[in-house]
Amino acid sequence: MIPSFPVVFALYPGVTQLDFTGPYEVLSRLAGARCVLASTTGQGICTPQGLRFEGLQRLSEVRECALLCVPGGYGCVQAMEDQEFLGELRRLAASARYLSSVCTGSLLLGAAGLLRGRRAACHWAWREGLRAFGAIPDEARVVRDGHVFSGGGVTAGIDLALSVMAEVAGERHAQEVQLAIEYAPQPPYDSGRPERAPAEVLAAVNARMQGLRAEREEAISRAAGRLKAVA
Amino acid sequence: MIPSFPVVFALYPGVTQLDFTGPYEVLSRLAGARCVLASTTGQGICTPQGLRFEGLQRLSEVRECALLCVPGGYGCVQAMEDQEFLGELRRLAASARYLSSVCTGSLLLGAAGLLRGRRAACHWAWREGLRAFGAIPDEARVVRDGHVFSGGGVTAGIDLALSVMAEVAGERHAQEVQLAIEYAPQPPYDSGRPERAPAEVLAAVNARMQGLRAEREEAISRAAGRLKAVA
Numbered sequence: 001m002i003p004s005f006p007v008v009f010a011l012y013p014g015v016t017q018l019d020f021t022g023p024y025e026v027l028s029r030l031a032g033a034r035c036v037l038a039s040t041t042g043q044g045i046c047t048p049q050g051l052r053f054e055g056l057q058r059l060s061e062v063r064e065c066a067l068l069c070v071p072g073g074y075g076c077v078q079a080m081e082d083q084e085f086l087g088e089l090r091r092l093a094a095s096a097r098y099l100s101s102v103c104t105g106s107l108l109l110g111a112a113g114l115l116r117g118r119r120a121a122c123h124w125a126w127r128e129g130l131r132a133f134g135a136i137p138d139e140a141r142v143v144r145d146g147h148v149f150s151g152g153g154v155t156a157g158i159d160l161a162l163s164v165m166a167e168v169a170g171e172r173h174a175q176e177v178q179l180a181i182e183y184a185p186q187p188p189y190d191s192g193r194p195e196r197a198p199a200e201v202l203a204a205v206n207a208r209m210q211g212l213r214a215e216r217e218e219a220i221s222r223a224a225g226r227l228k229a230v231a
Numbered sequence: 232m233i234p235s236f237p238v239v240f241a242l243y244p245g246v247t248q249l250d251f252t253g254p255y256e257v258l259s260r261l262a263g264a265r266c267v268l269a270s271t272t273g274q275g276i277c278t279p280q281g282l283r284f285e286g287l288q289r290l291s292e293v294r295e296c297a298l299l300c301v302p303g304g305y306g307c308v309q310a311m312e313d314q315e316f317l318g319e320l321r322r323l324a325a326s327a328r329y330l331s332s333v334c335t336g337s338l339l340l341g342a343a344g345l346l347r348g349r350r351a352a353c354h355w356a357w358r359e360g361l362r363a364f365g366a367i368p369d370e371a372r373v374v375r376d377g378h379v380f381s382g383g384g385v386t387a388g389i390d391l392a393l394s395v396m397a398e399v400a401g402e403r404h405a406q407e408v409q410l411a412i413e414y415a416p417q418p419p420y421d422s423g424r425p426e427r428a429p430a431e432v433l434a435a436v437n438a439r440m441q442g443l444r445a446e447r448e449e450a451i452s453r454a455a456g457r458l459k460a461v462a
Contacts, residue, residue: 018253037282050266052284124413155412180385180436187393192412197406208411
């Protein structure tokens with residue numbers, strides 16, 4: 001199959017763990033893949049809920065990257081201000097065969113200047129923020145534009161990873177992994193998208209997101225400004 | 232909502248990480264929940280693919296458990312031989328409001344003697360093993376029998392966790408979390424169950440599972456024997 005296919009997950013404090021543990025479960029089963037977790041400092045990462053991951057590399061010490069994966073999370077606001085993090089995304093992207101993001105990870109690809117003119121997915125509540133980076137928000141669950149794959153919110157990472165796997169190793173391989181992880185989802189409700197969720201459910205989630213909105217929009221605006229300054 | 236709802240994930244080396252990171256993502260968003268990772272030794276856990284989790288407690292030091300979650304994984308064979316692990320599952324189960332398992336985690340609940348006479352789900356390839364522990368294999372993705380919730384293979388943990396959340400905190404809360412994590416899955420193929428997957432895909436996965444079969448069946452047989460000896 002593929003002799004060596006380094007998959008690099010670029011993490012940061014406050015990442016949403018399922019954004020990358022979902023794709024990790026899929027991609028770590030890709031023949032020839034070697035999954036690497038990395039962050040700016042190389043120190044362990046803690047999620048907002050307290051889950052700790054250790055054994056990370058420093059992003060600056062990662063030499064090879066066939067597939068770059070950028071997850072989203074509450075911490076994307078701080079990551080957008082981390083120039084070293086964004087610089088390393090650019091460096092790795094320059095030689096990667098594929099770029100990918102899950103959820104608000106596409107805002108980070110955008111802040112790194114990697115989505116100009118490209119269609120991209122994002123968590124439904126934050127999708128419009130992509131425009132500031134010259135990207136075109138797309139409401140599809142998995143979006144492919146050239147060598148860039150992006151997924152919608154959190155759980156979309158599993159669909160995304162299977163799509164990437166089909167591209168890299170063929171449909172058969174992706175189907176085998178799908179069967180091995182019994183991915184035949186049966187959500188108990190039809191509440192996973194804003195246009196399908198009951199109105200009061202959408203209102204409640206929107207109200208909670210509202211508290212994050214000002215800070216995120218300011219961070220996006222600052223990151224977009226810096227991007228224009230260097231362009 | 233719920234004043235305090237400790238959720239205990241009972242881990243072991245060789246666990247399949249998505250078996251518990253999926254439910255963790257859901258259940259950590261449950262109002263009042265406090266998620267705890269614990270193992271027999273309290274030392275960090277490494278998955279077969281090399282993902283490392285730290286910050287675990289010793290199972291013997293976990294005092295409170297409202298919901299016990301037992302994930303599956305290649306390491307379930309060794310965990311079935313770990314009498315301290317199985318003993319701690321029994322101790323925690325005695326006071327827990329709910330028990331749950333994902334994938335081959337139900338074999339561990341079974342080996343602990345917690346599924347006698349109960350219907351339970353399991354990964355499709357290993358479901359029949361439940362009979363040795365007096366459980367009734369059920370092919371549904373999420374099975375509830377009394378206070379015991381069990382899920383099928385790996386990704387079923389997300390569906391399972393939303394069902395548990397609906398039970399604990401109400402449908403509305405589960406629907407809100409489903410929307411927040413954009414759980415409106417779109418698998419790229421219809422290959423997630425053995426009766427739906429293309430025949431050659433099923434044959435390839437079965438061939439790979441075959442290599443594990445003798446060891447697993449022996450471990451199940453030994454664990455079932457010990458269970459009868461103490462019954």
